[in-house]
Amino acid sequence: MTSGGTSPAPARRRLCEDQASYDTGQSTFAEAELVALWLLGRVPESVAPWPLLRAGRAGRGAGPDVREAVFRDPSGVPLTGDVEVHLRASDYVRHGHASDPAYDGVVLHLVWEDDRGTLAGTPTRLAGGGLVPTVAVAPALGGDPGRLRRLVRRGPSGTEPCGAGAAERDHDTTLEIVRAEGRRRAAERAWRAARLVELRGWDGAWAELLVRSLRSSAGRRTESQTERDGLATAVTGGLGDRLATELRQLALEQQPGVLIDGLRRSGQPGRARATEIGWNAALPLLAAGAAAYGDTELARAVAILIDRWPAPRPYGRTEALQRLIVGDDEPRTGRGALYAQGLLHVQDLWCERGGCGVCPLSAEADLAGVGRPG
Ligand code: SF4
Secondary structure, three states: OOOOOOOOOHHHHHHHHHHOEEEOOOOEEEHHHHHHHHHOOOOOOOOOOOOEEEOOEEOOOOOOOEEEEEEEOOOOOEEEEEEEEEEEOOHHHHOOHHHOHHHOOEEEEEEEEOOOHHHOOOOEEOOOOOEEOEEEOHHHHOOOHHHHHHHHHOOOOOOOHHHHHHHHOOHHHHHHHHHHHHHHHHHHHHHHHHHHHHHHHHHHHHHHHHHHHHHHOOOOOOOOHHHHHHHHHHHHHHOOOOHHHHHHHHHHOOOHHHHHHHOOOOOOOOHHHHHHHHHHHHHHHHHHHHHHHOOHHHHHHHHHHHHHOOOOOOOHHHHHHHHHHHOOOOOOOOOHHHHHHHHHHHHHHOHHHOOOOOOOOOOOOOHHHOOOOO
16 A cells, blocks of 8 residues: 555554445445455355455455455456455545555555446456456446355355365365365475585585474564574584484484473473474475485374374464365364465465466366356
8 A cells, every 4th residue: 555645654554444334325334344345255146257266365455355256257367355345336446546566456446436437337456557347336236235245154155166175075075175285295304405505515405404494483573683593503402413313313203292391491482482493494395315325213202293283373364265165164274384384385386376276175067167156
């Protein structure tokens, strides 16, 4: 979002937009309800300019309201992009998006009503010069926010092919498909660790993987570079002088807790963070070592550890995907790191690249058979 002299700061503006409300003369409703209607796949089919394959996920912080929506364009090719939602079409300019490159990934401007007078129904111009369709929802719902609310109360439409796929197969099979994706992600990490070893040697690769893992697991903690370096030194120091040998010994126990405790010998970091270090740094390096030395005993132990590794804190990024394939009531923890990583893998490799219909979680059925209940 723009941050010109008189414009509100991005976070503040997002708050204002979420709270934006519309008085229809009968009742008042908020922009957030229109966003919810879209995310639940409940916008009437006739409104969207192309068949919708995936509604996308809620945008967080500054930027478009909906990320990574997927449509099927007229040539049949998946079209992925953001959706910006407003109560009135003129809000796009009023909120400063027309000059904000953060909105150049928008492919659809969804509004309750198009209030632009003679320009109503014309495309919305992006900061980069692109033009995207502006579509109004109110006409399809008789201008009645009550109908919008009733649709929202019905919950997700389940139109994505993975929703249909999950309904077709038994629950355990769906979970196993996700875990298989997690194994692919783990194998990719091991491959990258091996390349890093070629460049930096074993100790250098460990140091780099450790620092990367500490950086990504800091969460909202404010941590200076000096503190992070100190933490890395403590973890490595706790493993002693013969780093590779010690990691191997810990891994051969085949118990995640033993390896995690080994990473915390210095008394820090906390258990959750050590669990992430184990997954992101120790296991990839151990897998690379097993392959490099033909160490089958270690390879077997690493495979068992990967299978048993506890889940990290739930990733908000995969929340929508999780809901699609196993529903709202299922816990997001307790299925292990493989499951959590599998969701990330599917999200990165398929959902964000328009993979609906061809990803491993899609229904067997032809996409054309996947209807959109109104
Ligand atoms: S790519 Fe696959 S998993 Fe992702 S939303 Fe589409 S059907 Fe679902």
